[in-house]
Amino acid sequence: MSDRHSAREIVALVADDSTFAELPASIRDPRPDGPLAWPGYDASRARAAERTGEQESVVCGTARIGGARAVLIAFEFGFLGGSLGERTGDLLEAAYTYAREHRLPVVPLVATGGSRMQEGMLALTQLQRVARQSALTREAGLAQVAVVRDPTTGGGWATLGAGADVVLALPGAQIGFAGSRVRPADADPAAYTAEAQVAAGAVDAVVRPEELRDTLARWLPLLTSPSGTPAPPPEPLGDSAGLPGTGWDAVRRARSPRRPHAAAYLDAYFTHRVAISGDRCGGTDPDGMLCGFGAHDGRTVAYAAQTGTATRPAGYRTAARLIRLADRLGIPVLTLVDTPGAANDAEAERQGTGAAIADLFVAVAGARTPVTTLVIGEGGSGGALALAAPGNTWATADSYFSVIAPELAAAILKRPPREVEPTADQLRIRPQDLVELGVIRGTVNP
Template structure:
């Protein structure tokens, strides 16, 4: 049985005060004159103690004031009609006026068929308010509970800056009763599947929901606009004697990669699942010395289009929320296979170039391994680029340069030297602004 709206609010929010006021909504049997609809609402209210499918108000999460929207699934399946839609719209508008973040605790079957298209249209009105909140630079955290289906998932839930889902929850656009019998219980319609495919940022057990919401509110808090600190170098601090040695040093097995750097640099961090391990990019928000910092970090493999899109999402979200960005560069280059081409590797890189170029918050970059061509450059700051002593940055990999120039394999080490890709050479060329210290 799904907890009611007030039960879940009691777990997550302190000092919750419900918004008052008559915002209208269906009367009697509603705009369609649906026989028995009015009586159904009366019974739902008696059963749940709520006069609508959403409860909206203001409270405190982790010591920070927030506006909360909580769905009451026991009231006609948490469905959105004109009254519920008006309450959600009002809650977002109040949050915007008060400069407060929004936490949506969702458990719904979608829109209310007894009110027809007037109910369906609420999704547009809710989406507009979510966009206005986003444009105001205020964060929105959505928690997908069991179930989260239909248009509410495809508007309020999926539009949030961060999407958290309760393990085992049914999450999908098509609810169980409208799916074909053969796929009614398919695993695609689960929180775990949405997480695996990058549409949910984090999974949480119901019992840990309070702590996770607290954590996310701190990690999304607007920071001062000082640039992120440059992480300390964790690898070999001795400079390579020549270009080819620098390439081999950056490629060596067991060298510190992005996750080690992130764990060393941040006091705590929360991931955005849009950057999945197999895409070569890890994204999220961290806390360092009490400040929120967004991060996007390559993992040493070829970055896929999905990886670049994840970084673009991260940069744009951080820019809206006024949170500085740290990027860690480590890739032999962008994925170059047919699948990457079909998935739009060029446009994906272009989007990231554009996001960083347009960012109003400071972006700081540290090259921690291989800096391979445009696939590395796309993640770089325009004016704050540092490099670790055991890293390199090159216009092209030496082996590929040999292929283009029709050189023999034994010419590769010499070409590495000609490319002037070592940290000290890059500093001399003005490509990087400094070499990180251990």
């Protein structure tokens, strides 16, 4: 199935039947051959209008998607390549203004080749205009979920697409800042695809056209349900034998492959959930950090969960992105701590481990929305603490939290291997020790 849908076709794919209502178009009268008096521009626009039935490259309106009301911005690629000009900017500004006035999320359905050549720099400056509208909508606490289609390039990708809170893409769609006619001759075309953008952390997921409505119907209610009540910590899983007797016992239990990990806790906690992916800086950490939004007891809770592996810089940046988004939308956050520590290989350093951890500390510390943390396994050093909520952290009986792993602590102190287990006791890393020290609020035990 081709994803070269017209604006009306893509609206029909995502909107509930008979719910789309086009917003009144209030756009400036066209000047003869446009602001630059470009010869033949009027004729090009007339042919585009006749071919598509549209007066501009976007169609804006409201609709329900799975019952959730939203503002839709659908690009018509058949109208001069879905390019942005002054009148496009008029329509986009009006759509975002309507969304703010009526407290509605915005769903751009993007297919564009960029700015319109026939309007020169006046077309390019529409990107600033769009960015301003997006920023105002973000400040208003309203979600933006983009669907990027084939193709989405240039400024349309760099504003309405990549600038959205959540970015979904159609399979095989050409996506990138550089369009096909302006790339280096030896550029790998596979780098400019939806799948490549997911791998690079710029797109959250690839969604088939026939699944768009259901996918958006899961996302929109979750992103439009603010709550000021903290998320309760999850109930403990597994058959724990009470609290650990020694520090080393706590370490062994936290490292056991048989204890429940993040995915099991998330499955038990949420009735359904959707995931975000990528740090928007070129990286992902799918094996180390799970982030997204889910429904718990009838309300939305955002989550960032370590999976038991060393967390990579992209994982920390994705978690910071999740927490800031939840904070803007007024959604409480649950974090699950479970890592031996931050990845410490050379590549992790080149990717900015320290800066990524620092940014996550700031995101958690600056969050106005309540953050709740449960330590479910290893709590290794600052790489674990960065995800923990000050004053609202809990721990399971199968966990420990330490300034550093006992083996590494012994090595730093120049102690022989036989001193590792006593060192674990001295560090006081058991859940009950952490409660006594005031590091955590309490334990959740079977």
